[in-house]
Amino acid sequence: MEFRSLSVILWLISLVQTWQAQAWYRPTLSVQPNCSEIFSGETVTLSCSFQEVRVTDWTFYWYRESTRLHHSDENYYIIRGITVDQSSKYYCYGYKKQGRKYSFWSNEVTLTVTERPKASLILVPTAQLFTGEKVTLRCDIKGHTDTEWSYSWYKDGDSNHPVHSSDVKREYSFSVRESDSGKYTCRGERRSDSQRSEISDAVILTVSAEKPKPELTSSHKGAALIGNPVVLYCKLGQSAGWRFYWSKHTQSPENETKTETHSYTISSVSVSDGGQYWCRAGRGNPDYYTHYSDALWINVTGVSPPVSLMVSPSRAQHFITDSLSLSCEGQSDSTGWRVRRYTHSEKVSDCSSGWGSVTGSTCSISSLSTSHTGVYWCESGSGESSNPVNITGTNGPVILNSPVHPVTEGDPLTLHCLYRDPKPSNLTAEFYKNGSLLQTQTTGEMTIRTVSKSDEGLYHCKHPEKGESPQSWISVRGDAADEFSHVVYSQVIKRNKKPKKKGQDISEQDSQTETIYSNLQPCKDADAGSMDVFYAEIEVKRKVKKKPKKKHEKAIMNEDTVYSELKQNTDKGL
Secondary structure (H helix, E strand, C coil), X not given: CHHHHHHHHHHHHHHHHHHHHHHHCCCEEEEXXXXXXXXXXXXXXXXXXXXXXXXXXXXXXXXXXXXXXXXECCCEEEECCCCHHHCEEEEEEEEECCCCEXXXXXXXXXXXXXXXXXXXXXXXXXXXEECCCEEXXXXXXXCCCHHHEEEEEEECCCCCCCCEEECCCCEEEEEXXXXXXXXXXXXXXXXXXXXECECCCCEEECEECCCCCCEEEECCXXXXXXXXXEEEEEECCCCCCCEEEEEECCCCHHHCEEECCCEEEECCCCXXXXXXXXEEXXXXXXXXXXXXXXXXXXXXXXXXXXXXXXXXXXCCEEECCCCEEEEEXXXXXXXXXXXXXXXXXCEEEEHHHCCCEEECCXXXXXXXCHHHCEEEEEECCXXXXXXXXXXXEECCCEEEECCCCCEECCCCEEEEEEECCCCCCCCCEEEEXXXXXXXXXXXCEEEECCCCHHHCEEEEEEECCCEECCCEEECEECCCCCCCCCCCCCCEEEECCCCCCCCCCCHXXXXXXXXXXXXXXXXXXXXXXXXXXXXXXXXXXXXXXXXXXXXXXXXXXXXXXXXXXXCCCCCCCC
């Protein structure tokens, strides 16, 4: 009995030893990266190892399904740039050189290889950006949630040095400068196993240093009839993502009207819709705003007006070298109308005489000079004429942005002090009327909330460093139906006199009436070195009988023309 028990014990001991030997000779196959899904292009390492057994005297064999892939004295096998078609089951075993023993097959490892996802980069907004504007670079990994990834952004092809990285956010936002212009890419890195996505295609970020300025135009030419629709357009070279803001009478953010498109429609205009309009655009959160446009005057009348002279930019004063457009516009066809002017140097001349270029009924001046200072008007072939406007060209550093046409009584009026580059950082300006200080404003603009006839006069502004602007006459009309005339009228009698000197013969003109223009009030601008000249329309008639001079007239003989003393007429309509 004891002998049988000893035999059983020895048999059990041999079983344990056999099991231990078998365990020692069954390798373990492991994989790096150790993840359920491997991206194509990754480097995969298959390691074949024994527990508590040295592997220096072994040769190892790796199989994919039943196909032998590789054998080596090293216990690892590296697959570089793995592809989707290499998805399969893998095994290994070992061969012990000393003793010529084979191990058992290893455990089974399944590799699942999928296409590496590609990142995509989106710019918000997608259009050209401007200094100070906020941009967002959004990195998306198609088919994956953003919680799986951390993200990196790169500039100009340098994929080794990210400009920004984030462990949680797929969006990178910052305020741009001109130096931020360039090509940007991004990619993601999966948090669970550090596998990277394919890098995105490059997107181009373009940043301009100069803040944009829109152009404000109207669907209506000339004065608008009461009850008719008028559409205003705020035009930007880059219009993507912008919201548009519209101001009337004054540039006031508190009273702006917002539209999602670049147009603003007044479906049925009334007299109260007349006045000065501006627009600007904004986008982003918080809003990044463009400059305000130049002012656009909307004139409303109950009757069809004659052709009017429209000036762009719509102001009376301009810097030299600026461009200027003068157009004859009206309710009816303006074909055949021409732009004329009066200056001291050229007297009366047409745009086609060389100081401008003519396209239809529009006269364009590409580069203003002080010699362009004068009075301008439209004239038809039959002799009809529009109301004249005064234009001043200055070589000084400051101008007053004042309306070129009269202001309607009761409307607000905003005057701006404008500067030639470089613009001052301190915008404080003084505003004067008829030489007397009215206001000092830190914003560089002055507003008269309700204009009256008493506000007519000569205005200019002054900056403590830049100096003074020229003066401009601002007229006030009684209501919207008044003519846009803001000059002082006076008759000039052209007498048919016997010439006393050679060259004074005017007999060829004594049978017709002629309209000319003369200066009303010259004011010397010492700083700018130019003359601010205000003009009056003067009707010249042939005089048959000699009449005695009135007491208020100062008869000044100048060749064959007698100039009367100019009186301001405050009657309605002038």
